[in-house]
Amino acid sequence: MARGTTLVKLLDQLRAELHTSLNPAHNNQVRDKQVHFLNKTQEWLWEDYNWPHLRERKNYPVQAGQRFYDFGADFDLERIERIEVMTGGRWLELDQGVDSAHYALQNSELDQRADPVRRWRIAEDEQIELWPIGQTDGDPTTLENYVKVTGIRKLNPLVKDTDRADIDDQLIFLYAASSYAPDSKEGKMALNRANKRLAKMKGRLTPRRQFSMFGVGRQPQPYRRPVVGAYRPPGT
Template identity: 65%
Template sequence: MARGTTLVKLLDDLRAALGLSLNPAHNNQVRDRQVKALQKTQEWLWDDFTWPHLRVWRNYPLQAGQYLYDIHNDFDIDRIERIEVMNAGLWNPVLPGIDPGHLRAHNTELGERAWPVRRWRIAENEQVEVWPIPDQNAEPATLEGTLKVTGIRRLRPLVADSDRCDLDDDVIVNYAANKLEPESQKGKIALNIANRRLARLKGHLTPRREFRMFGIGRAEPVRRLFVGQYRPPGA
């Protein structure tokens, strides 16, 4: 029950879950299928949930006149969570979406520049486009003019025996076992184990909302009028 397990160990665990021989020589003909099942299972799990430990951020120095920026190969552009820009010593949010109204204010096609950048969108060739076009270069010493992109990184390769998984090995192995033998008793047992383990993991990693019975916070006491001196009617 851990992350960072090597592929060769995942294969051993998968074969054990299915009651197969642990001798690699006895699995030569099916090894590629077993590896593919492990790879596809981890990819499905990666896409199914926002795993906090895979959240990363990357800095990109803005350049005057440049509005398209390449994203690092290990960063998934479709799972960007937020973008910020350092302006006047503070990280300010850059909002998603560039519409015609923005371009009327500062037309990117005409090369119109301004500061700071305030919007972004995904452009062709897996690039991030910012608006307006920055009119100054970033300052590395202070990070002024730096674009910070936060999101979920891609999975590391799981091809060589020494490659390590990014997600929980128990979940990967048992779902993969069910994928390979969905109708067998061992495959069904593996599915139950994987479902329970995944539900437990998600429960631990999902922020809990605070619940208070009978409303939120302490109820305000009934306010009573204070009478300083009693005066009978007609007095």
């Protein structure tokens, strides 16, 4: 997987795939359009699959009296997988969802506080609400009262020539070429190659079920009570 390819290199790859001139001066009129297709393609690929290399874990301190947190600056909120809090020297996973029943116990509107935080939800303005409101700042030495967020990070856009792609470059320029010129021979060939590469990459990244070459041995049979029919005395 070739990641980290610069935008200027992606433009060269796209133009080569479309059999157009590689000279930037010959592409001045369509450069913005080409960049648009590359960006939209990368965004689609990012949304299509939870790429393992884009999964991150970051620690944030709980702030006493703070209800909302800006985890959305680093993570796609819809793809946060779990949030944990360090309490008593161990990580405890928070439950998702905060409703009226929880506010009846600890009303965040009234600034009622307690440690540790126990739940989270996606709030307005790309923020995460932690409930209840913490009453103690996180300790950077022990990480006590810190929260750990695990999820898929946000995508870095391709704007400057030196910006680098987060997704495999072949997937980006091949799918971009197929969208840029869908009815052309080049576009159709690019789509076919892109689909094959995407399937292969997903196959490599999908965990395989383990199996034993020689089987798992004889399995214990469940106990069955013997069936006794009508009793017949000996000799009868």
